[in-house]
Amino acid sequence: MKGHPTKEVTQLIHEIKIGNVEGSYNITAKTLQVFKKIINGQRWTNADELMNLVRTQGHILQSAIPQETVTANIARRILKLIREEFDLLKAKVHQFTDDQASMSLHKLVTQTSNDVSVDYTEPQQGLREALLDHLQEMETELETSSENICAQAEEHIHSSEVILTLGHSRSVENFLKRAVKKRQFLTIIIAECAPDCRGHNLAASLATGNVEIIVIPDSAIFAMMSRVNKVIIGTHSVLANGGLRAACGSYTVALAAKHYSVPVIVLSPMYKLSPLHLCSIEQDAFNLVGCAEDVIEYDSLASHSAKVYSPIFDYVPPELVTLFISNIGGHAPSYVYRLLTELYNPEDYEM
Amino acid sequence: MPSTGDQKIDDAADVRNYFLKLLEQDRDLSSGIAAIKTLLMILEKKQFDTIHILHTTMRDAVAAMRNTDLSIAAVVSGGELFCRFITLSLDDKHMEECRQIMLHRGKIFLTKLLNSRNVIAQQAKKFVNDGCRVLTHSRSRVVLKALISAAKNKEFHVYVTQGGPDNSGAQMVSDLEKAGISSTLILDSATGYVMESVDFVMVGAEAVVESGGIINRIGTFTMGLCAREMKKPFYVLAESFKFTRLYPLNQRDLPDEYKYSRKHLVDVSKVHPQVDYTPPAYITLLFTDLGILTPSAVSDELIKLYM
Structure with a gap:
């Protein structure tokens, strides 16, 4: 065009x-x-x-x-x-x-x-x-x-539960803040999400006397999962099949949760629903690579010979997601196609 | 009344012959489309006094077409869709007027269906990437079309199973080679062997059932199981006239006339089934002329139509 x-x-x-x-x-x-x-x-x-x-x-x-x-x-x-x-x-x-x-x-x-198109x-x-x-x-x-999503926090988080999240999503931050206000004895485990480590910011923002915050490195996700009641994460966008394009590390979290049968709840306002399919992992525009210096310093010895990548996103397949919470309620991944037909006209899927 | 009985048999034979001739003339024609074409011909040629007669005639014609040695899945779904579409056009108009409207609609319906393979090919070709390896089961015309249209600007390799008992996989391989696509013919039993080296599976379907699962040539379910075990995407390409109102729970639950050819129906204990049922859990996506659907979206489409 x-x-x-x-x-x-x-x-x-x-x-x-x-x-x-x-x-x-x-x-x-x-x-x-x-x-x-x-x-x-x-x-x-x-x-x-x-x-x-x-x-x-x-x-x-x-x-x-x-x-x-x-x-x-x-x-x-x-x-x-x-x-x-x-x-x-x-x-x-x-x-x-x-x-x-x-x-x-x-x-x-x-x-x-034959000609049904409106003039x-x-x-x-x-x-x-x-x-x-x-x-x-x-x-x-x-x-x-955001407020509508938060309003559902009480339905999903109960007292004395252990919640795990990853990185720093604004929806998750507000959601958890609401839960902390209403519920007691919560434990929130935050995977830091290296190399940006934005999980630290979330920990700082959530820290009040009322809740126990545990920050863990990404490598400890699996080890911690056995004691977790619920995983609550945000996402960058939701794809047409109900899969996620979320922060790198989300796939690890989702797989670990699957292993221990922990429900994975994804917070996603309706504007993040995209009528796109993942054709292959190498699809253009699916992933981005971040700054390599965060992973290994430019002047370190290893950086002369090693290749360094820092991908930003993960694809999480729909079968690993238990529930989407959007501003209009909760939906299963298999229902995403229905929401999409309500939101957009199929003729506009291809821009 | 014996006379009307004879009349009926004659009609049935005519219908069958017309139907078979259509399929013979155009080898690329799907049996579902041929069935719809036949029904349209009947609508054109015959006079009907009441809707009821029209309905019985249509039903008899579908029954006659089911009585051939071809796989009946698409005939049943195509015929049912056509009959459904006739009842939808009922108004309090004069019968002849009704017939004209139906004929007109029928022809539009047909042109749309004839284009559906192209629509599907356009959608599916985006999923075929440069350098990838595809596994397909036997011969499917819609898969062939999708692969050929993808091959215009990409290079990839296709593994084709022989597809017993009639080994139409060999035909598929020669069709692919003719289009300049490199391909390998493998045994049906080698599905598990090649699965680790392919990127995804792409198969056609004889029918798509209400659960979102498919009925297809025997061996498709095996392929689905292997693909699931090795975490490979399993894509199905099917035109929308193959959507059928059937909800099989397992293989045994499939009606016998889907599974066996007519001459074996008397005693099926010693013969081999020709199709199997692949449950929706094994299917990643369905590419149809209605768009790219998840298996759960199929029942939605059927409900919308038959509500």
Whole structure:
């Protein structure tokens, strides 16, 4: 798809690349703002033009920063929103929009004409206003998503339980803080997640008198697992089959948990659900390698002859995940496909 | 009434001949599509006074087509899908008007189904990477198409099992070689041997059942078991008209007419089954013209249709 990035998109890409905007939540919020500006400020006369605009900018974002899937997810959601609003404004019955939503066996059988695609080029009055209203709703949903996840903490964490987590996920931090407030005698084991060791920050942030915090090196995960009641981790994104792209070390945690039959709970707000499949481990844009200096110093003797890698992500297959907790409730990995069909239009899976 | 009885038998023979001729003319035609084409022909040629007669005629025709020596799985699912689609178009219109609508719909339905193999090939080719090794079972036209379209810009190697009893794996290998894809023909019993050296398994299916499992040529289940044991992804490529309303619990639970050819149905104790059932737990993903589905999404699709 050809096109030039708008000024805001260029700015966003730059800020994400230099690390000014980091964390899935911040990136999602910023992306949403950028698209809001595009809908508000750019010149477009009909839904088709707008969809092309969103698609182009989404594509640019995705190819510039392929590891951040949330940007494309937001673009997909906005595309679906445009379709829905357009259909509603055309005074179609609600059921019709439902039918439009996905390719199904039912649709295959009942469709009457070859050309079912709606003509989105028809100009619609009030589309812009309606869309901006909905974007406002989306923003609110985004802002409250963390709180909605935390609200479920009490259902999953009980007194005197031993919880293990890895690294430092903001959702997990808030979730555990809520649990610590409500429950007593909790023990929280934090794997430090080398080489960044962001687990130390989590330990510092959780340390109050009320809870026992144990920080362990990643190598001790298996040894500690036998006494753990629950594993609670965050994730970078959730893939279409219910698998995870999570911080490096998550696979180790999940496998150890499987060995001892410990439930693995993954906290993931809805905007992290991506309609992507892992075609192979070597897939472009699946993994990143971090700075090698954290693993071994540049001037050390070994670094002359040794190759050093510091991968950022792990793929965790869906069969190792027990439950996803999102801002709208708990789901099994096998249900992710269903959530995806509700969130996005299948035509937008490929940006 | 003997006269109507004779009439019926004649019809059945006609239907069967038409169906078999379609399959003979085009070797690449799936039996499910041929069944739908036959039903469409009947809809076109015959006059119906009531929906009830139409229904019985359709049911008789499907029964006639089941009465051939081919594997019946796709015929059953295709026929059922077509009949379902007829009832969905019921309105209080005049019968002749109804028939025209049905015919029109039927033709669109058919063109869509004919394109489904291409759609699946486009999805599946992304999973075939440069330098990878693929294991497939016997000959499947949709797998062949996917591999050929992947071979346009990638090099990979395919292991093909012979696929007894009719050894159509040899045909698959020659088809692959013709398309410039390097391949090896292996014994069905060598599945376990090659499993450690392949990257993933890609098979077709005769039918996809409600649980998300598949019915396919004998040996597929063995392959699924081996793949699971060695942690290799097991991909299934199947067109959506193969979705069947059947929920087998185990191998014995599969209806006999799926497992044995017609001439053996009288006594099955001494003959070998032609298909087996692979439960959903052994399947990683299903590639269909409705999209890439996890096994759990299959029942959703079927419920949506037959609710």
